[in-house]
Amino acid sequence: MNILLLIGIAMAAGLLFSRGAHLIKLPNVTAFLVAGLVIGPCVAGIITKEQAASMSVISEAALGFIAYSIGGEFKLSYLKKIGKAPLTITAFQGLATAICVDVGLIVFGVDVPMALLLGAIALATAPAATLMVVRQYKAKGPVTQMLLPVVAMDDALGLMVYSVSASVAQGMLGGEMTARSMVLTPIIEIVGSIALGAALGVVLSFGARFFASRGNKLALSIACVLAGVGLCDMFGLSSLLVCMMIGAVMVNMSQQHEVLMEQCDRFTPPLFLLFFVLSGAELNLTVLPSVGVIGVMYLVLRSIGKWGGTMLGAVCVHADENIKKYLGLTLLPQAGVAIGMATLVASRFPTLGAQVNTIVLAGVLVFELVGPIITKLALTKAGEIPAAVK
Numbered sequence: 001m002n003i004l005l006l007i008g009i010a011m012a013a014g015l016l017f018s019r020g021a022h023l024i025k026l027p028n029v030t031a032f033l034v035a036g037l038v039i040g041p042c043v044a045g046i047i048t049k050e051q052a053a054s055m056s057v058i059s060e061a062a063l064g065f066i067a068y069s070i071g072g073e074f075k076l077s078y079l080k081k082i083g084k085a086p087l088t089i090t091a092f093q094g095l096a097t098a099i100c101v102d103v104g105l106i107v108f109g110v111d112v113p114m115a116l117l118l119g120a121i122a123l124a125t126a127p128a129a130t131l132m133v134v135r136q137y138k139a140k141g142p143v144t145q146m147l148l149p150v151v152a153m154d155d156a157l158g159l160m161v162y163s164v165s166a167s168v169a170q171g172m173l174g175g176e177m178t179a180r181s182m183v184l185t186p187i188i189e190i191v192g193s194i195a196l197g198a199a200l201g202v203v204l205s206f207g208a209r210f211f212a213s214r215g216n217k218l219a220l221s222i223a224c225v226l227a228g229v230g231l232c233d234m235f236g237l238s239s240l241l242v243c244m245m246i247g248a249v250m251v252n253m254s255q256q257h258e259v260l261m262e263q264c265d266r267f268t269p270p271l272f273l274l275f276f277v278l279s280g281a282e283l284n285l286t287v288l289p290s291v292g293v294i295g296v297m298y299l300v301l302r303s304i305g306k307w308g309g310t311m312l313g314a315v316c317v318h319a320d321e322n323i324k325k326y327l328g329l330t331l332l333p334q335a336g337v338a339i340g341m342a343t344l345v346a347s348r349f350p351t352l353g354a355q356v357n358t359i360v361l362a363g364v365l366v367f368e369l370v371g372p373i374i375t376k377l378a379l380t381k382a383g384e385i386p387a388a389v390k
Contacts, residue, residue: 003055006047013039014277027372029132029276034369036280052281062275064229064243065268066128068221071197071247072261073148086149089313089323093150093331094123094157096309097302098165104301110294113169114352117345120165121360122302126335127151127240129368132272141384142320147330150310155240155337161185161342166348173349180189193237197245200224204246205253208260210300217256218263279335283365285293292361295315298359299366306331322382329378333371334364 013035017337021031039046102119106112130151134144204224211217225243232239251257291298310328313318319327342360346353379385 003051006051007055009039009046010036010277010281011270011274014273018273027133027376028136028273029129029372032276033275033283036277037283038280039277040281040283042173042285043282045283047278049282049296052278058271059275059278060229060233060239061147061226062268062271063128063226063390064239065264065271066131067152067224067240067243068247069135069261069264069268070127070131070148070152071244072251072257072264074251075153076252076271078145079149080198083317085314085317086146086153089146089310089319089327090150090153090157090316092162092313093306093309093328094154094315096312097305098123098161100305100308101298101301104201105294105297108294108297113172113349114167114356116165117349117352117356118298120162121338121341121345121356121361122305123154123161124334124337125151125154125158125306125331126333126337126368126371127155128272128275128335129333129372130330130375132276133372133379137376137379137385139379141322141379141382141386143322143326143330143379143382144384146319146323146327148227150327151331152244154331156190156236158337158341159189159238162186166345169349169352173351174228181284189237190241192235193232193241194245196226196231196235196237198249199240200228200242201246201249202253204250204260208254208256214259214263217260218267221260221264222267230342244319257357279368283368284361285365291359294355295359295362298363302334302363302367303332322384326382327379330375332374334367338364 010370014032017035017038018028021028021034036047038044040052041047041049098119100119101122102115105115105118111116130147133139134147201224204220207219207220211220224246228242228246228254229239231237232242247261250260254260307328309332311324312328314324338360342357345356349356376385
């Protein structure tokens with residue numbers, strides 16, 4: 001089927017399901033995912049697995065703009081106001097999740113290398129679903145303000161924990177465990193990503209001065225984000241970190257940041273809709289029967305780690321009471337980063353890859369469908385969703 005026709009069908013399905021979701025007060029992102037699941041290979045088969053994979057460039061671009069939008073929230077005045085709290089909470093919730101999954105699975109009898117790999121992957125959070133829920137319901141308040149920087153920093157921490165865990169697992173399985181693979185490689189990736197993003201953010205900030213029309217400003221923003229994503233593919237950097245830095249530098253350097261972000265916000269909704277529908281089409285229902293008790297344990301332990309670690313971090317920094325109660329529940333969605341890590345495991349650990357990949361895919365299916373709903377409920381309980389848009 002023609003690729004443009006498939007894109008049209010995917011967008012139409014997303015819009016149709018979002019109307020149904022509105023009637024039962026579900027987040028749009030859940031509707032888009034379900035729409036993709038229905039028209040994807042697991043149900044109707046209108047979009048095949050190969051066709052969904054062939055449109056991966058759309059998903060890469062969408063993730064870039066999602067990260068750019070999150071970076072646009074990082075104003076220095078706000079960061080100075082909240083201080084080190086997001087960094088502390090990120091560290092606590094990330095490490096608590098990894099440790100909780102590691103220890104829980106080992107006690108349950110899972111081999112240590114496999115437990116370490118699953119614990120590292122469990123740390124990853126999906127910023128896309130979280131941002132969509134925040135935007136749809138116009139959420140504002142302490143929980144929302146803390147959520148975006150925590151989600152942003154979570155991926156950087158995830159890179160570090162995964163690198164260390166994978167190296168330890170490889171050493172235990174008889175491979176070589178080096179300081180370079182454990183520490184130096186992730187540091188290079190993180191520093192390189194931040195530097196590239198900062199450079200592109202400077203280009204965007206200064207370049208916007210030379211264009212009067214909003215259309216040209218939007219074109220420059222799109223060019224910088226797409227260039228960032230493309231350069232990441234070339235040099236093995238993190239597109240999420242790069243695009244977050246583009247947004248963060250731009251919003252603090254450019255006097256026209258409000259215009260730039262407003263134009264981008266008008267351009268991206270159809271792209272995000274298509275991204276989630278295609279993500280839904282790639283969800284695989286057939287993995288659910290094969291995950292077994294280990295898969296269920298992974299789901300439960302990850303949830304406990306995210307919620308408990310966030311609460312502990314929030315207590316340490318004397319955060320708002322609602323942050324202690326509800327922030328952890330908004331960190332459950334999981335998608336692309338976790339799948340990417342599972343793919344790396346499959347290529348690096350042939351003996352463990354298939355089982356780890358199956359468990360992670362099942363986890364993504366559950367967390368991506370249920371996570372946005374829990375995020376909405378948590379923000380509603382925190383009183384940060386206006387009554388008019390519930």
